[in-house]
Amino acid sequence: MEINTFRESNQFTYSWHAIGAGLLASFVGFASTFTLIVQALINAGATQQQAATGLMAVSIAMGLAGILLSFKYRMPVSVAWSTPGAALLLGLGVVKGGFSTTTGALIMAAFMLTLAGLWKPLSRAINKIPSGIANAMLAGIILNLCVAPVHALAAYPLYIAPVLIVWLIMLKIKRMLAIPAAAITTLAVIYFTAKVGNIHAGDIMPHFILVKPEFTFSGFISIAVPLFIVTMASQNIPGMAVLSVNGYKPDAAPLFTSTGVSSLFAAPFGGPAIGLAAITAAICAGEEAGADPGKRYWAGIVCGVAYLFYGLAAGAATRFISISPPVLIEAVAGLALMGALGNSLMNALSDKENRDATVITFLITIGGHAFFGIGGAFWGLVAGLAMTFFLRQRQLKAA
Template sequence: MFKVFSDMSLGAVVAGFIAVLIGFASSVAIVFQAADVAGATESMKISWIMALGLGMGATCFFLSWWYKAPVITAWSTPGAALLATSLTDATYGEAIGVFMFAGALALILGLSGLFDKLMRWIPLPIACAMLVGVLFNFGVAIFTSMEADALIVGVMFAVYLVAKRIIPRYAVVLVLIAGILLVLLQPHVDFSSIPLQVGHFEWVTPEWNTSLILGVGVPLFIVTLTSQNIPGVAVMRANNYQTPVSNLMSWTGITTLLLAPFGGFAFNLAAITAAICSGKECHSDPGKRYIAGMSAGVFYWLAGAAGATVVGIFAVFPAEMIAALAGIALLGTIGANLKAAVEDESVREAALVTFLTTVSGVSFFGVASAFWGICFGLIVLSVQKIGRSK
């Protein structure tokens, strides 16, 4: 633990905070929609937030500490969106059974070691191109948000440009501070309605409905794998972290199994928030960026324990400020991965196809575009290799 204290830095701690802020604020509404469709009461919703916060906190903190890499986990936002449209005829207990089944599939895939082998088949330029496709709209959101709120986003972007020139290590930190100050100066900001409430667990015994398990549980596993875990591994590989990903998937599967009865519907590797904690803006030394993962774990614990209070605080910040903060924090990652994707001319066209497919948002058979981006990129690469071999 002495090494942890000596490796600690403000940039890494703030990166962890930003990851949690963006992770919660950007998609907690979708989680609540899924909870509503599943038939959750208000107390059950608080249990969901506590289970998700503590689960993500434990996996981020301990996995980052153990592997000395910024391992960032998240709830499955696409999974929550799937649940919000697929659980209309399920009882709450049957929904819990679906969560546990999807977690069990993740655990089995992790223990089998197949996920590691799958990721070794994907060339780095293809993985980088897919990651750029996943993050592309976050970069664009800086300027679409600026159109909606020119003052806050414009000042944040100006602070970033100046700080990047003078003190680049703390550029994102200063952007966060500027954004918070600008929000607090707005006359309509009201903190009085935020509830002061500590979270609590509420156990619900799972019920097993075969048609729901196959019709919702399998798609939940596939969506989480293709849209969260594969991009999450791409982030790690793009930043040269060779953490054994099958082990990570096993731990997220175990966490889902343990916390599903309390509302922890799906845990997985993060992509967007992981990119924030893995880049140079977090720390110039890749060996010390694991502090960002541990910090994210602590902030997730606090968020989960505070329950409704934290959700209320996040709701105060405008969507434009959150979107701009995410985009600015990811600019360096987008640039670095774009360079890595197109640098090798022999793989450039395949990487371009991967990027275009991913950024298009297409979904075949309910499987996310990140998965198809990799598939189409590998097909192009394979055809080109056949042509070159003749």
């Protein structure tokens, strides 16, 4: 059954199942990767206050987007920050020009995400990038992060051991809650081992700090373009697929445009890109949100409201993270990205026709070498596409 919009008389009646699913989705979405967002921004050159602002801005932006889109279309539209995009920032580190250049690149990526919804040829061009190439680039970006738990275990065994034990136990009991449980355990470890008394009220009060952006060609190529591609390929397109699988058939263009505009709101404050959610979308759009598909849009609304409250706690979360060893936070981020790494590698290598090109993309991306000030993710993509074109041309001539 295809579901486009819901205009029945009971469209405003809520569902407790949908409310519960929305709260669960927000908790999983935020707790699983907020440490990754903070660490990515700090590694990109942000101060602690700027990182807190970025986390708060992106949380509020995706909360508002989820509420408005779910209410307007009467569908459980879940919105999330770009986890692969944050992994990209974390892998790149501080770029020339510092956080100002990074912010300029975030604004350019947000503009392209908006344009993808307004100008369909752009989204069609992204769709033409072979899935294996896009997944290989993503796998190359996040592989080093997924090794972080091993490094943390070697450097801080007593710190990371409880986190890994809780993660393994929850994988067996309730896989979806494994990463949030690991994140909570990490916060508990920090609380009992760090100097929490040094945290003052002024450090955690929410406040916005605008970052003066610098727009550079290297920032555009190294950050904005890869960020746009991974957000489209790993967030927006899978997010549409999850809605479709559950019977919802929305027009992609306004959803892409809306999440792009939301990204434009968050970017000047250092907020990463925003796109449609995939994992949390499955919670809100599936049967877990209730038997009646016409009431599941409440899950998207409740999830959005919860993100607004989480955003107000960004200052406390960021300050708390700052007093812990960076490798410990990277370890939790690595655990959160293991599923994405597995899926990316599987999808990349399952493309038998372009396997050579996907391997080249993966190797160049993971190498991370910058040429002409342009990062490895872009060169990996270019090399993969060039090799795909070369091999296809050779096959055509042989035929």
